[in-house]
Amino acid sequence: MANTALLNNIDHADLKVIARRGAEFGDSVNQVAVYPTEFSELQRDYPVFFRKNEAGDYFCVVLLGLDKAENLYLDGDRWIARYIPAMLQRGPFLIGFQDQSVDGETRREPVIHVNLDDPRISKTEGEPLFLPQGGNAPYLQHVSQALRVITVGADMMKPMFDAFDAAGLIEPVSLDIKLDDHTEYKVPDLFTLSEERLAALQGPALEQLHRGGFLRAAYLVLASLANVNRLIMMKNAKRAGGN
Template identity: 40%
Template sequence: MTQPVLLNAADHADVRVITARGAEYGDNQWFATTFPLEMRSCAACYPLFFFKDTQSQQIYPVALFGFQHGENLFLRAGWQEQYLPLSVRRQPFLIGRQQVREDGMVREQRVLHIDLDHPRVRRGDSQNAGEPLFLPYGGQTPFLQDMAGLLETLHLGMQDANNFVALLEQYQLLEPVTVNVTLKDSSSHQLVGFLTIAEEQLAKLDGAALAQLHQQGYLQAIYLMIASQAQIRQLVALKNQQLGL
Protein backbone atom coordinates (compact mmCIF):
# COMPACT_ATOMS: atom_id res chain seq x y z
CA MET A 1 0.00 0.00 0.00
CA THR A 2 1.08 3.56 -0.63
CA GLN A 3 -0.17 6.75 0.96
CA PRO A 4 1.06 9.67 -1.16
CA VAL A 5 0.10 13.07 0.25
CA LEU A 6 1.02 16.64 -0.54
CA LEU A 7 4.05 17.49 1.59
CA ASN A 8 3.77 20.56 3.82
CA ALA A 9 5.42 21.86 6.98
CA ALA A 10 2.20 22.10 8.99
CA ASP A 11 1.32 18.41 8.70
CA HIS A 12 4.76 16.88 8.34
CA ALA A 13 7.06 18.84 10.63
CA ASP A 14 7.96 15.66 12.53
CA VAL A 15 8.62 13.49 9.46
CA ARG A 16 12.10 12.12 8.94
CA VAL A 17 13.47 9.98 6.11
CA ILE A 18 15.95 7.14 6.51
CA THR A 19 18.75 7.39 3.95
CA ALA A 20 20.55 4.10 4.72
CA ARG A 21 20.30 1.40 2.07
CA GLY A 22 18.80 -2.04 2.60
CA ALA A 23 16.02 -4.45 1.70
CA GLU A 24 14.09 -3.34 4.78
CA TYR A 25 13.86 0.14 3.23
CA GLY A 26 12.43 -1.03 -0.09
CA ASP A 27 15.70 -1.39 -2.01
CA ASN A 28 15.11 -5.07 -2.84
CA GLN A 29 14.03 -4.24 -6.38
CA TRP A 30 15.59 -6.01 -9.33
CA PHE A 31 15.58 -3.03 -11.68
CA ALA A 32 14.86 0.70 -11.72
CA THR A 33 14.00 3.19 -14.43
CA THR A 34 16.65 5.46 -15.87
CA PHE A 35 16.92 8.03 -18.69
CA PRO A 36 19.41 9.07 -21.40
CA LEU A 37 21.33 11.75 -19.48
CA GLU A 38 21.85 9.33 -16.59
CA MET A 39 23.03 6.43 -18.69
CA ARG A 40 26.74 7.30 -18.64
CA SER A 41 26.74 6.86 -14.85
CA CYS A 42 24.44 3.84 -14.85
CA ALA A 43 26.25 2.00 -17.64
CA ALA A 44 29.46 2.01 -15.58
CA CYS A 45 27.70 -0.06 -12.89
CA TYR A 46 24.64 -1.88 -14.25
CA PRO A 47 23.35 -3.63 -17.38
CA LEU A 48 20.80 -1.43 -19.15
CA PHE A 49 17.74 -2.79 -20.94
CA PHE A 50 14.18 -1.73 -21.75
CA PHE A 51 11.12 -2.95 -19.86
CA LYS A 52 7.52 -2.87 -21.10
CA ASP A 53 4.88 -2.27 -18.44
CA THR A 54 2.09 -4.75 -19.14
CA GLN A 55 -0.59 -2.45 -17.74
CA SER A 56 0.33 0.89 -19.30
CA GLN A 57 2.13 -0.66 -22.31
CA GLN A 58 4.82 1.99 -21.84
CA ILE A 59 8.44 1.08 -22.45
CA TYR A 60 11.14 2.38 -20.10
CA PRO A 61 14.93 2.13 -20.06
CA VAL A 62 15.99 0.38 -16.85
CA ALA A 63 19.11 -0.49 -14.87
CA LEU A 64 19.19 -4.15 -13.82
CA PHE A 65 20.20 -5.20 -10.27
CA GLY A 66 19.29 -8.91 -10.21
CA PHE A 67 17.84 -11.86 -12.08
CA GLN A 68 14.43 -12.16 -10.43
CA HIS A 69 11.77 -10.19 -8.57
CA GLY A 70 12.90 -8.95 -5.17
CA GLU A 71 16.59 -9.64 -5.87
CA ASN A 72 19.10 -6.79 -5.66
CA LEU A 73 22.58 -8.28 -5.80
CA PHE A 74 24.16 -4.94 -4.92
CA LEU A 75 22.67 -4.98 -1.41
CA ARG A 76 25.40 -6.27 0.91
CA ALA A 77 25.81 -4.17 4.06
CA GLY A 78 24.40 -1.25 2.12
CA TRP A 79 24.42 -0.59 -1.61
CA GLN A 80 27.75 -1.65 -3.08
CA GLU A 81 27.84 0.64 -6.10
CA GLN A 82 28.67 4.31 -5.69
CA TYR A 83 26.07 5.50 -8.18
CA LEU A 84 22.38 5.16 -7.35
CA PRO A 85 19.84 5.81 -10.13
CA LEU A 86 17.71 8.84 -9.33
CA SER A 87 14.55 6.73 -9.42
CA VAL A 88 16.00 4.82 -6.45
CA ARG A 89 17.33 7.85 -4.58
CA ARG A 90 14.05 9.76 -4.77
CA GLN A 91 12.15 7.34 -2.49
CA PRO A 92 9.83 8.08 -0.65
CA PHE A 93 9.12 11.29 -2.58
CA LEU A 94 6.96 11.69 -5.68
CA ILE A 95 5.96 14.48 -8.01
CA GLY A 96 2.28 15.37 -7.98
CA ARG A 97 0.22 17.96 -9.79
CA GLN A 98 -2.25 20.52 -8.56
CA GLN A 99 -4.20 23.29 -10.21
CA VAL A 100 -3.54 26.89 -9.19
CA ARG A 101 -5.25 30.10 -10.25
CA GLU A 102 -3.09 33.06 -11.23
CA ASP A 103 -4.43 36.27 -12.76
CA GLY A 104 -7.76 34.59 -13.37
CA MET A 105 -6.13 31.70 -15.25
CA VAL A 106 -6.00 28.10 -14.03
CA ARG A 107 -2.77 26.26 -14.65
CA GLU A 108 -1.21 23.04 -13.45
CA GLN A 109 1.97 23.01 -11.41
CA ARG A 110 4.20 20.26 -10.09
CA VAL A 111 4.25 19.77 -6.33
CA LEU A 112 6.14 17.53 -3.94
CA HIS A 113 4.40 14.49 -2.44
CA ILE A 114 5.59 11.93 0.08
CA ASP A 115 4.48 8.33 0.59
CA LEU A 116 3.79 8.15 4.32
CA ASP A 117 3.57 4.34 4.18
CA HIS A 118 7.06 3.95 2.73
CA PRO A 119 9.50 2.06 5.03
CA ARG A 120 11.91 5.01 4.92
CA VAL A 121 9.45 7.33 6.62
CA ARG A 122 9.61 7.90 10.38
CA ARG A 123 7.26 10.08 12.43
CA GLY A 124 7.73 11.24 16.02
CA ASP A 125 10.89 9.15 16.38
CA SER A 126 12.34 9.80 19.84
CA GLN A 127 15.79 8.73 18.58
CA ASN A 128 15.67 11.26 15.74
CA ALA A 129 16.48 8.60 13.15
CA GLY A 130 16.69 9.85 9.57
CA GLU A 131 16.88 13.22 7.89
CA PRO A 132 14.40 15.97 8.90
CA LEU A 133 12.45 17.67 6.13
CA PHE A 134 11.70 21.02 7.76
CA LEU A 135 13.67 23.43 9.91
CA PRO A 136 12.48 24.05 13.50
CA TYR A 137 11.30 27.57 12.69
CA GLY A 138 10.04 26.95 9.17
CA GLY A 139 11.54 26.38 5.78
CA GLN A 140 12.89 23.31 4.07
CA THR A 141 16.05 21.54 5.18
CA PRO A 142 18.94 21.20 2.68
CA PHE A 143 18.04 17.50 2.40
CA LEU A 144 14.49 18.27 1.25
CA GLN A 145 15.72 20.96 -1.13
CA ASP A 146 18.10 18.43 -2.67
CA MET A 147 15.25 15.93 -3.03
CA ALA A 148 13.06 18.54 -4.73
CA GLY A 149 15.84 19.27 -7.23
CA LEU A 150 16.42 15.56 -7.79
CA LEU A 151 12.73 14.99 -8.53
CA GLU A 152 12.67 17.82 -11.04
CA THR A 153 15.70 16.32 -12.81
CA LEU A 154 14.05 12.90 -12.75
CA HIS A 155 10.77 14.31 -14.10
CA LEU A 156 12.51 15.94 -17.06
CA GLY A 157 14.69 12.89 -17.55
CA MET A 158 11.71 10.56 -17.81
CA GLN A 159 10.08 12.88 -20.33
CA ASP A 160 13.29 12.59 -22.35
CA ALA A 161 13.22 8.80 -21.91
CA ASN A 162 9.73 8.73 -23.45
CA ASN A 163 11.00 10.72 -26.44
CA PHE A 164 14.00 8.38 -26.70
CA VAL A 165 11.82 5.27 -26.78
CA ALA A 166 9.41 6.83 -29.29
CA LEU A 167 12.28 7.54 -31.69
CA LEU A 168 13.69 4.04 -31.24
CA GLU A 169 10.28 2.60 -32.08
CA GLN A 170 10.03 4.88 -35.11
CA TYR A 171 13.28 3.43 -36.47
CA GLN A 172 12.44 -0.13 -35.33
CA LEU A 173 15.45 -0.22 -33.03
CA LEU A 174 13.92 -2.26 -30.20
CA GLU A 175 13.83 -6.05 -30.06
CA PRO A 176 13.11 -8.65 -27.34
CA VAL A 177 16.14 -10.14 -25.62
CA THR A 178 16.69 -13.34 -23.67
CA VAL A 179 19.78 -13.66 -21.48
CA ASN A 180 20.77 -17.16 -20.33
CA VAL A 181 23.10 -17.38 -17.33
CA THR A 182 24.69 -20.48 -15.80
CA LEU A 183 26.13 -20.19 -12.29
CA LYS A 184 28.97 -22.13 -10.68
CA ASP A 185 26.50 -24.46 -8.93
CA SER A 186 25.23 -25.40 -12.43
CA SER A 187 21.88 -23.66 -11.84
CA SER A 188 20.51 -21.60 -14.71
CA HIS A 189 18.72 -18.28 -14.88
CA GLN A 190 16.89 -16.96 -17.92
CA LEU A 191 16.23 -13.26 -18.15
CA VAL A 192 13.11 -12.68 -20.26
CA GLY A 193 10.57 -9.90 -20.72
CA PHE A 194 13.10 -7.20 -21.56
CA LEU A 195 14.07 -5.45 -24.79
CA THR A 196 17.35 -4.20 -26.14
CA ILE A 197 18.77 -2.27 -29.09
CA ALA A 198 18.34 -4.04 -32.44
CA GLU A 199 21.94 -3.75 -33.60
CA GLU A 200 21.37 -5.13 -37.10
CA GLN A 201 18.68 -2.53 -37.70
CA LEU A 202 20.91 0.17 -36.22
CA ALA A 203 23.61 -0.70 -38.77
CA LYS A 204 21.10 -0.17 -41.60
CA LEU A 205 20.13 3.39 -40.64
CA ASP A 206 20.92 6.11 -43.13
CA GLY A 207 22.84 9.29 -42.40
CA ALA A 208 19.72 11.40 -41.78
CA ALA A 209 18.40 9.00 -39.15
CA LEU A 210 21.79 8.77 -37.41
CA ALA A 211 22.10 12.57 -37.48
CA GLN A 212 18.68 12.95 -35.83
CA LEU A 213 19.61 10.46 -33.10
CA HIS A 214 22.95 12.21 -32.57
CA GLN A 215 21.46 15.71 -32.42
CA GLN A 216 19.09 14.67 -29.65
CA GLY A 217 21.84 12.91 -27.69
CA TYR A 218 20.29 9.51 -28.25
CA LEU A 219 23.03 7.94 -30.34
CA GLN A 220 25.35 8.08 -27.35
CA ALA A 221 22.62 6.58 -25.15
CA ILE A 222 22.18 3.74 -27.64
CA TYR A 223 25.86 2.81 -27.55
CA LEU A 224 25.98 3.15 -23.78
CA MET A 225 23.10 0.70 -23.49
CA ILE A 226 24.80 -1.77 -25.82
CA ALA A 227 28.13 -1.52 -23.98
CA SER A 228 26.48 -1.79 -20.56
CA GLN A 229 25.39 -5.36 -21.21
CA ALA A 230 28.94 -6.44 -20.39
CA GLN A 231 27.91 -5.68 -16.79
CA ILE A 232 25.89 -8.93 -16.84
CA ARG A 233 29.21 -10.57 -15.89
CA GLN A 234 29.25 -8.51 -12.71
CA LEU A 235 25.74 -9.67 -11.83
CA VAL A 236 26.83 -13.28 -12.37
CA ALA A 237 29.87 -12.76 -10.13
CA LEU A 238 27.71 -11.22 -7.40
CA LYS A 239 25.23 -14.09 -7.65
CA ASN A 240 28.05 -16.62 -7.33
CA GLN A 241 29.33 -14.75 -4.26
CA GLN A 242 25.84 -14.90 -2.78
CA LEU A 243 25.89 -18.65 -3.28
CA GLY A 244 29.31 -18.87 -1.63
CA LEU A 245 30.98 -20.04 -4.83
Protein backbone atom coordinates (compact mmCIF):
# COMPACT_ATOMS: atom_id res chain seq x y z
CA MET A 1 0.00 0.00 0.00
CA ALA A 2 1.34 3.41 -0.97
CA ASN A 3 2.56 5.66 1.84
CA THR A 4 0.50 8.72 0.90
CA ALA A 5 0.16 11.94 2.83
CA LEU A 6 -1.68 15.22 2.37
CA LEU A 7 0.92 17.56 0.89
CA ASN A 8 1.66 20.68 2.92
CA ASN A 9 4.47 23.22 3.17
CA ILE A 10 5.26 22.43 6.80
CA ASP A 11 5.73 18.66 6.88
CA HIS A 12 7.11 18.59 3.35
CA ALA A 13 9.04 21.85 3.17
CA ASP A 14 12.26 20.08 2.20
CA LEU A 15 10.83 17.54 -0.25
CA LYS A 16 12.16 17.47 -3.79
CA VAL A 17 11.07 15.50 -6.85
CA ILE A 18 13.45 14.00 -9.41
CA ALA A 19 11.85 15.32 -12.60
CA ARG A 20 13.87 13.48 -15.24
CA ARG A 21 12.27 10.59 -17.09
CA GLY A 22 13.42 7.00 -16.81
CA ALA A 23 12.49 3.33 -16.65
CA GLU A 24 13.30 3.37 -12.93
CA PHE A 25 10.44 5.84 -12.44
CA GLY A 26 7.80 3.76 -14.19
CA ASP A 27 8.08 5.33 -17.65
CA SER A 28 8.71 2.03 -19.47
CA VAL A 29 5.09 1.30 -20.34
CA ASN A 30 3.62 0.56 -23.76
CA GLN A 31 0.40 2.45 -23.11
CA VAL A 32 -1.02 4.92 -20.60
CA ALA A 33 -4.48 6.21 -19.73
CA VAL A 34 -5.28 9.68 -21.07
CA TYR A 35 -8.16 12.16 -20.88
CA PRO A 36 -10.25 14.27 -23.28
CA THR A 37 -8.77 17.44 -21.76
CA GLU A 38 -5.42 16.62 -23.39
CA PHE A 39 -6.58 15.32 -26.79
CA SER A 40 -5.40 18.43 -28.64
CA GLU A 41 -1.83 17.94 -27.36
CA LEU A 42 -1.83 14.15 -27.60
CA GLN A 43 -2.98 13.94 -31.22
CA ARG A 44 0.22 15.60 -32.43
CA ASP A 45 2.40 12.72 -31.24
CA TYR A 46 0.42 9.64 -30.16
CA PRO A 47 -2.34 7.37 -31.45
CA VAL A 48 -5.40 7.61 -29.17
CA PHE A 49 -7.58 4.52 -28.74
CA PHE A 50 -10.29 3.35 -26.37
CA ARG A 51 -10.42 0.29 -24.14
CA LYS A 52 -12.97 -1.17 -21.74
CA ASN A 53 -12.34 -1.74 -18.05
CA GLU A 54 -13.61 -4.73 -16.07
CA ALA A 55 -16.93 -2.98 -15.49
CA GLY A 56 -17.40 -2.54 -19.25
CA ASP A 57 -16.81 1.23 -19.22
CA TYR A 58 -14.72 2.85 -21.94
CA PHE A 59 -11.53 4.73 -21.16
CA CYS A 60 -8.87 6.35 -23.34
CA VAL A 61 -5.27 5.27 -23.88
CA VAL A 62 -2.34 6.23 -26.04
CA LEU A 63 0.03 3.60 -27.40
CA LEU A 64 3.68 4.21 -26.55
CA GLY A 65 5.20 0.94 -27.76
CA LEU A 66 4.50 -2.47 -29.24
CA ASP A 67 6.37 -4.85 -26.96
CA LYS A 68 5.66 -5.33 -23.27
CA ALA A 69 7.15 -2.53 -21.13
CA GLU A 70 8.35 -0.74 -24.28
CA ASN A 71 8.10 3.03 -24.51
CA LEU A 72 9.41 4.20 -27.87
CA TYR A 73 9.10 7.82 -26.74
CA LEU A 74 11.60 7.27 -23.93
CA ASP A 75 15.26 7.69 -24.85
CA GLY A 76 17.28 7.12 -21.69
CA ASP A 77 16.22 9.98 -19.45
CA ARG A 78 14.66 12.03 -22.28
CA TRP A 79 11.09 12.07 -23.58
CA ILE A 80 11.13 12.53 -27.35
CA ALA A 81 7.72 14.10 -27.90
CA ARG A 82 6.32 17.58 -27.46
CA TYR A 83 3.86 16.56 -24.77
CA ILE A 84 3.95 13.98 -21.96
CA PRO A 85 0.57 12.47 -20.94
CA ALA A 86 -0.75 13.96 -17.71
CA MET A 87 -0.79 10.61 -15.90
CA LEU A 88 2.99 10.50 -16.29
CA GLN A 89 3.50 14.22 -15.70
CA ARG A 90 1.83 13.99 -12.30
CA GLY A 91 4.70 11.92 -10.88
CA PRO A 92 4.21 10.82 -7.27
CA PHE A 93 1.13 12.99 -6.74
CA LEU A 94 -2.60 12.33 -6.80
CA ILE A 95 -5.78 14.24 -6.13
CA GLY A 96 -7.87 13.64 -3.03
CA PHE A 97 -10.82 15.49 -1.57
CA GLN A 98 -11.24 17.16 1.78
CA ASP A 99 -14.14 18.96 3.49
CA GLN A 100 -13.28 22.64 3.75
CA SER A 101 -15.24 25.69 4.85
CA VAL A 102 -15.65 28.12 1.93
CA ASP A 103 -17.68 31.30 2.50
CA GLY A 104 -19.43 29.67 5.44
CA GLU A 105 -20.29 26.52 3.50
CA THR A 106 -18.70 23.08 3.77
CA ARG A 107 -17.48 21.91 0.40
CA ARG A 108 -15.53 18.93 -0.89
CA GLU A 109 -12.40 20.57 -2.23
CA PRO A 110 -9.59 18.87 -4.19
CA VAL A 111 -6.27 18.56 -2.36
CA ILE A 112 -2.92 17.11 -3.42
CA HIS A 113 -1.52 13.95 -1.85
CA VAL A 114 2.03 12.66 -2.28
CA ASN A 115 3.32 9.10 -2.30
CA LEU A 116 6.32 9.34 0.00
CA ASP A 117 7.61 5.92 -1.08
CA ASP A 118 7.86 6.89 -4.75
CA PRO A 119 11.45 6.62 -6.07
CA ARG A 120 11.23 10.17 -7.42
CA ILE A 121 10.87 11.63 -3.92
CA SER A 122 14.14 12.98 -2.51
CA LYS A 123 15.52 15.44 0.00
CA THR A 124 18.85 15.87 -1.77
CA GLU A 125 18.18 16.21 -5.51
CA GLY A 126 15.45 17.31 -7.85
CA GLU A 127 12.90 20.08 -8.09
CA PRO A 128 11.73 21.74 -4.84
CA LEU A 129 7.99 21.71 -4.16
CA PHE A 130 7.88 24.85 -2.04
CA LEU A 131 9.61 28.21 -2.08
CA PRO A 132 11.67 29.24 0.96
CA GLN A 133 8.84 31.46 2.18
CA GLY A 134 6.33 28.60 1.85
CA GLY A 135 4.60 29.27 -1.48
CA ASN A 136 4.29 26.71 -4.25
CA ALA A 137 7.41 26.33 -6.40
CA PRO A 138 7.05 26.26 -10.22
CA TYR A 139 7.33 22.46 -10.33
CA LEU A 140 4.39 22.04 -7.93
CA GLN A 141 2.37 24.48 -10.05
CA HIS A 142 3.14 22.29 -13.06
CA VAL A 143 1.99 19.19 -11.17
CA SER A 144 -1.20 20.97 -10.08
CA GLN A 145 -2.01 21.70 -13.72
CA ALA A 146 -1.46 18.05 -14.70
CA LEU A 147 -3.75 16.94 -11.88
CA ARG A 148 -6.41 19.40 -13.07
CA VAL A 149 -6.19 17.92 -16.57
CA ILE A 150 -6.81 14.47 -15.06
CA THR A 151 -9.61 15.52 -12.69
CA VAL A 152 -11.57 17.58 -15.24
CA GLY A 153 -10.94 14.97 -17.92
CA ALA A 154 -12.19 12.15 -15.72
CA ASP A 155 -15.48 14.02 -15.23
CA MET A 156 -15.81 14.40 -19.02
CA MET A 157 -15.22 10.73 -19.78
CA LYS A 158 -18.67 9.22 -19.24
CA PRO A 159 -20.69 11.97 -20.97
CA MET A 160 -18.26 11.89 -23.90
CA PHE A 161 -18.57 8.15 -24.39
CA ASP A 162 -22.34 8.32 -23.86
CA ALA A 163 -22.48 10.89 -26.69
CA PHE A 164 -20.23 8.80 -28.97
CA ASP A 165 -22.31 5.70 -28.23
CA ALA A 166 -25.64 7.49 -28.83
CA ALA A 167 -24.32 8.65 -32.22
CA GLY A 168 -23.26 5.09 -33.07
CA LEU A 169 -19.63 6.10 -33.57
CA ILE A 170 -17.70 3.62 -31.43
CA GLU A 171 -16.36 0.53 -33.18
CA PRO A 172 -13.79 -2.17 -32.44
CA VAL A 173 -10.54 -1.97 -34.36
CA SER A 174 -8.00 -4.65 -35.14
CA LEU A 175 -4.51 -3.22 -35.01
CA ASP A 176 -2.26 -5.54 -37.00
CA ILE A 177 1.25 -4.23 -37.58
CA LYS A 178 3.68 -6.10 -39.82
CA LEU A 179 7.26 -4.88 -39.68
CA ASP A 180 8.71 -7.58 -41.91
CA ASP A 181 8.11 -11.20 -42.95
CA HIS A 182 9.07 -12.43 -39.47
CA THR A 183 7.81 -9.70 -37.13
CA GLU A 184 4.14 -8.94 -36.67
CA TYR A 185 2.21 -7.36 -33.82
CA LYS A 186 -1.46 -7.65 -32.99
CA VAL A 187 -2.79 -5.20 -30.40
CA PRO A 188 -6.12 -6.59 -29.11
CA ASP A 189 -9.19 -5.10 -27.42
CA LEU A 190 -9.01 -1.65 -28.94
CA PHE A 191 -11.85 0.63 -30.01
CA THR A 192 -11.94 3.78 -32.09
CA LEU A 193 -14.50 5.97 -33.88
CA SER A 194 -16.00 5.35 -37.31
CA GLU A 195 -14.82 8.15 -39.59
CA GLU A 196 -17.49 7.20 -42.13
CA ARG A 197 -20.34 7.39 -39.61
CA LEU A 198 -19.03 10.64 -38.17
CA ALA A 199 -18.94 12.20 -41.64
CA ALA A 200 -22.53 11.03 -42.26
CA LEU A 201 -23.96 12.57 -39.07
CA GLN A 202 -26.63 15.17 -39.71
CA GLY A 203 -29.24 17.23 -37.94
CA PRO A 204 -29.98 16.62 -34.26
CA ALA A 205 -27.33 13.90 -33.83
CA LEU A 206 -24.60 16.20 -35.12
CA GLU A 207 -25.91 19.16 -33.15
CA GLN A 208 -26.04 17.15 -29.93
CA LEU A 209 -22.44 16.03 -30.34
CA HIS A 210 -21.34 19.60 -31.06
CA ARG A 211 -23.36 21.09 -28.22
CA GLY A 212 -21.81 18.67 -25.75
CA GLY A 213 -18.34 19.75 -26.87
CA PHE A 214 -17.48 16.29 -28.16
CA LEU A 215 -17.44 16.83 -31.92
CA ARG A 216 -13.96 18.34 -31.77
CA ALA A 217 -12.83 15.50 -29.49
CA ALA A 218 -14.02 12.98 -32.09
CA TYR A 219 -12.03 14.64 -34.86
CA LEU A 220 -8.93 14.83 -32.66
CA VAL A 221 -9.14 11.10 -31.92
CA LEU A 222 -9.40 10.31 -35.62
CA ALA A 223 -6.54 12.65 -36.47
CA SER A 224 -4.34 10.94 -33.89
CA LEU A 225 -4.53 7.59 -35.68
CA ALA A 226 -1.97 8.80 -38.24
CA ASN A 227 0.56 8.43 -35.42
CA VAL A 228 0.36 4.64 -35.71
CA ASN A 229 2.68 5.11 -38.69
CA ARG A 230 4.99 7.19 -36.53
CA LEU A 231 5.04 4.39 -33.96
CA ILE A 232 6.01 1.91 -36.68
CA MET A 233 8.81 4.19 -37.89
CA MET A 234 10.12 4.57 -34.33
CA LYS A 235 10.01 0.81 -33.83
CA ASN A 236 11.88 0.18 -37.07
CA ALA A 237 14.49 2.76 -36.13
CA LYS A 238 14.97 1.05 -32.77
CA ARG A 239 15.36 -2.35 -34.43
CA ALA A 240 17.84 -0.93 -36.93
CA GLY A 241 19.83 0.46 -34.04
CA GLY A 242 19.97 -2.95 -32.39
CA ASN A 243 18.02 -1.91 -29.28
